[in-house]
Structure formats: structure tokens, C-alpha cells
Amino acid sequence: MIEKKVLPEEENVNKREESKKTDQEASRQVKVERLSREGIDLFPHNVKTTHSASDIVESFSPLSKEELEEKKVIVIVPGRIMSIRRMGRATFFHIADSRSRLQVYLREDKIGKKNYQLFSLVDIGDIVSVKGALFRTKTEELSVLAESFTFLAKCFHPLPEKWHGLQDVELRYRKRYLDLIMNPEEKEVFRFRSAMITDIKKFFDQKGYIEVETPMMHAIPGGALARPFKTYHNALGMDLYLRIAPELYLKELIVGGFEKVYEINRSFRNEGISSEHNPEFTMLEFYQAYSDYFDMMDLTEELINDLSLTLLGKEEITYGEHKISLKRPWKRIKFKDVLVEYSGLAPSRFQDRAGVMELASTLTSDKKSLSYGKALDVIFDKYVKQNLIQPTFVMNPPREVSPLAKASKESPDEAERFELVMAGMEIANAFSELTDPEEQKKRFTEQAEARKKGDEDAHWIDMDYVHALEYGLPPTGGEGIGIDRLVMILANRKSIREVILFPLLRPKE
RNA sequence: GGCCCGUUAGCUCAACUGGUAGAGCAGCGGACUCUUAAUCCGCAGGCUGAAGGUUCGAGUCCUUCACGGGUCACCA
Numbered sequence: 001m002i003e004k005k006v007l008p009e010e011e012n013v014n015k016r017e018e019s020k021k022t023d024q025e026a027s028r029q030v031k032v033e034r035l036s037r038e039g040i041d042l043f044p045h046n047v048k049t050t051h052s053a054s055d056i057v058e059s060f061s062p063l064s065k066e067e068l069e070e071k072k073v074i075v076i077v078p079g080r081i082m083s084i085r086r087m088g089r090a091t092f093f094h095i096a097d098s099r100s101r102l103q104v105y106l107r108e109d110k111i112g113k114k115n116y117q118l119f120s121l122v123d124i125g126d127i128v129s130v131k132g133a134l135f136r137t138k139t140e141e142l143s144v145l146a147e148s149f150t151f152l153a154k155c156f157h158p159l160p161e162k163w164h165g166l167q168d169v170e171l172r173y174r175k176r177y178l179d180l181i182m183n184p185e186e187k188e189v190f191r192f193r194s195a196m197i198t199d200i201k202k203f204f205d206q207k208g209y210i211e212v213e214t215p216m217m218h219a220i221p222g223g224a225l226a227r228p229f230k231t232y233h234n235a236l237g238m239d240l241y242l243r244i245a246p247e248l249y250l251k252e253l254i255v256g257g258f259e260k261v262y263e264i265n266r267s268f269r270n271e272g273i274s275s276e277h278n279p280e281f282t283m284l285e286f287y288q289a290y291s292d293y294f295d296m297m298d299l300t301e302e303l304i305n306d307l308s309l310t311l312l313g314k315e316e317i318t319y320g321e322h323k324i325s326l327k328r329p330w331k332r333i334k335f336k337d338v339l340v341e342y343s344g345l346a347p348s349r350f351q352d353r354a355g356v357m358e359l360a361s362t363l364t365s366d367k368k369s370l371s372y373g374k375a376l377d378v379i380f381d382k383y384v385k386q387n388l389i390q391p392t393f394v395m396n397p398p399r400e401v402s403p404l405a406k407a408s409k410e411s412p413d414e415a416e417r418f419e420l421v422m423a424g425m426e427i428a429n430a431f432s433e434l435t436d437p438e439e440q441k442k443r444f445t446e447q448a449e450a451r452k453k454g455d456e457d458a459h460w461i462d463m464d465y466v467h468a469l470e471y472g473l474p475p476t477g478g479e480g481i482g483i484d485r486l487v488m489i490l491a492n493r494k495s496i497r498e499v500i501l502f503p504l505l506r507p508k509e
Numbered sequence: 510g511g512c513c514c515g516u517u518a519g520c521u522c523a524a525c526u527g528g529u530a531g532a533g534c535a536g537c538g539g540a541c542u543c544u545u546a547a548u549c550c551g552c553a554g555g556c557u558g559a560a561g562g563u564u565c566g567a568g569u570c571c572u573u574c575a576c577g578g579g580u581c582a583c584c585a
Contacts, residue, residue: 023554085544086547087542089541124535138544164520165521167521170577272582401585419585505577508575508576
């Protein structure tokens with residue numbers, strides 16, 4: 001009885017799946033069955049190849065028709081079929097690898113009637129390897145004259161349109177593989193990203209830094225002002241938080257005697273999603289003993305300028321409608337001056353504290369925890385940031401919003417800290433690290449009070465970290481750079497989702 | 510979370526003030542041995558994101574919901 005009840009349901013499930021199949025998928029299924037009947041392995045374990053399509057394009061493009069004919073280069077080349085042009089007893093098709101497309105010319109008289117018939121069961125999207133000699137067509141296109149072909153994988157679904165590619169943004173993010181198959185320029189973005197990270201590592205390695213890995217799961221989330229993701233460790237029976245920043249651990253390594261450390265890895269913040277925010281994002285953080293935030297400014301200029309020269313071969317880049325010059329030196333301006341200069345607000349408006357507080361309170365819903373320092377920060381975000389297109393070091397923000405930075409000697413309300421803003425986006429954040437344990441404890445206590453008042457982003461008290469400081473942290477400059485945003489700027493992409501392979505989306509259905 | 514916009518064939522897009530849902534590519538069948546967005550002839554493909562409502566009649570108007578994009582808020 002039970003089995004009978006279960007079975008029809010299963011059948012229904014299968015039927016539903018089958019009825020979901022489109023006519024095109026059904027037709028591919030029929031081909032699969034016919035090929036299997038012919039004893040053809042559609043998913044072989046391996047394949048021997050001699051070249052990739054890119055290899056061939058790179059190595060043989062300079063050769064003329066005659067040179068190719070004379071050399072008789074036989075290749076075995078794999079690739080995904082991107083287009084097919086059948087013309088009776090001859091067929092042209094293109095195969096693609098990660099960089100290049102290569103044309104294949106297939107003739108019935110060359111590969112035999114039987115094989116030519118089998119090829120009629122090949123679809124766009126299938127992965128094959130082709131063996132044959134290189135030649136040039138009448139129109140001079142470098143091509144393979146096929147002697148044989150082998151299935152490497154069957155594609156069960158039709159590919160998106162060959163001319164327009166995949167346009168639907170949602171589909172592009174949900175099925176990134178389709179985006180990558182269809183839109184080669186998207187592949188370039190991720191190739192660029194990879195090259196950039198390689199160069200960053202080279203840059204720091206050459207300067208004597210060591211790359212380290214610190215925990216991603218923290219008992220106390222620290223190093224930034226942000227809301228964390230919470231998780232739970234069963235065996236230890238404890239709550240853990242995904243890190244919001246690696247900062248505190250990296251400074252503990254400086255205490256431990258590594259003078260220069262960096263880490264490139266994910267941090268996680270449980271906050272809104274936007275074209276500039278993904279809940280998990282990649283941050284570069286680096287710390288250098290015996291330096292301060294001025295040294296960090298120099299280093300930052302050098303790094304980003306280097307990256308642009310190495311990867312793009314220029315110092316002037318285009319970002320959307322803006323031209324951005326990365327020529328050194330970059331603008332350095334104090335936080336309080338930038339407010340006056342770029343906010344568009346009358347300087348007099350910053351003269352009385354009450355007026356500033358009032359203005360800020362109209363800009364934010366979070367009024368409970370609004371202090372003077374926070375109020376200035378709110379005004380900066382709302383009125384100033386978007387106007388800073390050229391790279392700008394905004395120096396000495398309020399001390400109150402910088403609980404891990406040294407206070408400025410001359411103006412104790414300010415922090416020895418800067419934010420690097422570019423294209424209206426915050427790219428980096430650095431300070432002369434606060435090294436005095438007593439002062440750090442005081443700052444943490446201030447933060448705890450702010451938290452009590454409802455500031456959910458206030459820093460947690462981390463006595464382990466204070467304890468580490470008690471052993472002596474030398475004067476240290478430290479910085480975090482948002483890698484995703486830096487890729488956005490250098491690769492000219494307007495959304496962070498365009499530079500993260502799998503951005504977070506709500507599951508559909 | 511607020512507001513605005515979008516969701517139509519596998520893909521890219523049409524469909525006027527409510528009146529029979531269409532094209533290109535892809536697919537299927539046929540012709541074609543140098544094509545390249547191949548060409549030519551023919552065919553098939555849709556519960557218009559989901560659920561309600563208004564109407565003689567809804568892809569189109571209204572409500573709710575889902576997902577996405579933009580923007581504001583939040584957020585370094």
C-alpha cells in the first residue's frame with residue numbers, strides 16, 4: 001500500500017520534469033540516445049590533445065596559406081562548439097577555449113560518410129576535440145581541416161543567442177557559467193581580477209612582506225564597525241562570528257615580531273546589498289611596523305599606480321563618464337576641510353555643533369547613537385563622498401568613529417587615519433594604529449557605551465587584543481583595501497556584482 | 510526597508526488609447542562541398558513571473574506576492 005502510494009508520486013515528479021523539457025531539449029535527448037546506440041561515449045574519461053585553440057591562434061596566425069600548406073601541421077584541439085554552418089556535404093563550425101575561437105572545416109569526403117552522419121547529431125554547445133591539418137580558407141581564416149572528431153561532453157540545453165549573448169542580468173549572475181560561455185568580455189574581467197591579485201602579492205612580497213592567513217571565524221568580531229554573521233560550533237558549544245575584518249589578528253602578528261604582514265581574503269558583513277556592497281567581499285589588509293599613516297599613503301599610491309601601469313599600461317583611466325588620473329602624488333585633504341570644500345554646503349553651517357547635529361539627524365534614521373563625530377561622518381557620506389572622483393586621501397576623520405586609530409597629536413578629536421576615495425567610492429582605510437593598551441581599553445569602553453545606546457555597529461570589547469597590546473605593539477601603519485571595488489575601478493565596471501563571480505542572490509522559488 | 514522600473518518562445522526583443530501574442534537567432538524537415546550573424550523553402554515552439562480582481566473581452570487596467578535592476582536609507 002505504502003509503495004503504491006509513493007510510486008505514483010515519483011512518477012509525477014518525473015513526468016513534471018519531462019514535461020518541463022523544451023522541444024529543443026527533447027531533440028538533444030533523442031540525439032544522445034542515437035549516439036549511445038552507436039556505442040559512442042559522450043563523456044570520456046580523458047582526451048589526448050596537442051594544442052589549445054588559443055595556442056593555435058597564437059602560434060600559427062603569422063603563417064601564410066602557403067607556409068601552412070607546406071608545414072602540414074596536424075593538431076588535436078578541444079573546444080566548445082559555438083556555431084555550426086552546415087552546407088550539405090561540408091560543414092564549418094567554430095570551437096572556443098577560454099580565450100580564442102578556431103574554425104573547423106568538415107568534409108564528408110575527408111572524414112567519411114558514416115562520421116559525417118554522426119556529426120549531424122552534434123549540437124552547438126557540445127564539447128569536442130578535432131584532429132586535422134591547419135590551413136587557411138579562401139577568406140584567409142586559420143582553420144582545421146578535420147580528419148576526425150571526438151565527443152568530450154554533450155550539452156543538453158540550447159545556448160543563448162549567438163549574436164546578443166546572454167543579456168538578462170539576473171540569469172548572468174545565477175548561471176555565471178552561461179555568462180562566461182557566451183560573453184567573452186566578462187571572462188576578461190575575471191582574468192584581470194586574477195592578474196591584479198597576483199601583482200599585489202608580487203608587490204608586497206618584493207617589499208619584504210609575508211602573506212598570512214588569520215581566522216575567518218571569530219569568537220569576538222572585531223577590526224571594523226559593522227554587523228557580523230553569526231554561526232555556531234557544535235563541539236565547543238559556542239557562538240562564532242564570521243570575521244568582519246582580519247585587523248586585530250594581523251596586529252597581533254606585528255606584536256609577535258613579523259614586521260610586515262598582509263592578507264588577501266574574504267570578510268563578511270551582515271548588511272545591505274548594493275552595487276558597492278556584497279555580504280562577502282575581498283579585502284587586502286597590510287600592516288607595517290615602524291611606520292605611520294603617511295607611509296601608508298605613499299605605499300597606497302605606489303601600489304595602485306603600479307597596478308594600473310602594469311596591467312593597463314597607463315596612469316589615466318576611464319571610469320564610466322569620468323577620467324581618473326592615477327598620476328602621483330594624489331590629493332591629500334583633511335576631513336574637516338573636505339567637508340567645506342566638497343559638500344556644497346556653506347562653511348558657516350559647520351561652525352556650530354548644534355547645527356551640524358541637526359543637519360545630520362535629518363540625514364539618518366539612526367538618531368539614537370548620533371554623536372558629533374558620527375554626525376560629521378554622516379554628512380561626509382551624504383554630501384562629499386560622491387564628489388570625490390579623483391583619488392583623494394581624506395585625512396583625520398573624527399576620533400570617535402576611529403576606535404582603533406591613534407588620535408592626532410595636534411587635534412585630539414581627530415584620528416591619524418585616512419580614507420582613500422576614488423570614483424565616489426571608498427577604496428581604502430588606514431591608520432597609525434593605536435598601540436597604547438590603556439587608551440585602547442578606553443576606546444573599547446566608549447564603543448561599548450555607544451552600543452548600549454543602540455549603535456549596533458560599535459566595536460566590541462576584545463580584552464585578548466588589549467592583552468596583546470600590553471606586550472608592546474611598535475608604531476605601526478595599517479590599511480585595508482577593498483579589492484572588489486579596486487577591480488571595479490580598474491576594469492571600469494559599475495556594479496560589484498560584475499567583478500564577483502558568484503554574487504549573493506536570493507534563491508529563486 | 511521606502512520609492513521607481515522590469516519579468517512575453519531556449520535566447521534577444523516587438524505587440525498603439527484593453528480587441529485573434531509576433532520577429533530574429535536557436536530547433537525540426539528539405540536543398541546546398543570555402544561558410545562565417547551562411548543562404549533558400551517549409552514546420553513546430555507561449556497558461557505573457559504567480560495568485561486574485563475589474564471587464565463582453567486583459568500581455569496591456571487594479572490588488573497582493575516572488576525575483577531582479579535602479580535609487581534612497583542602512584553600511585566604512
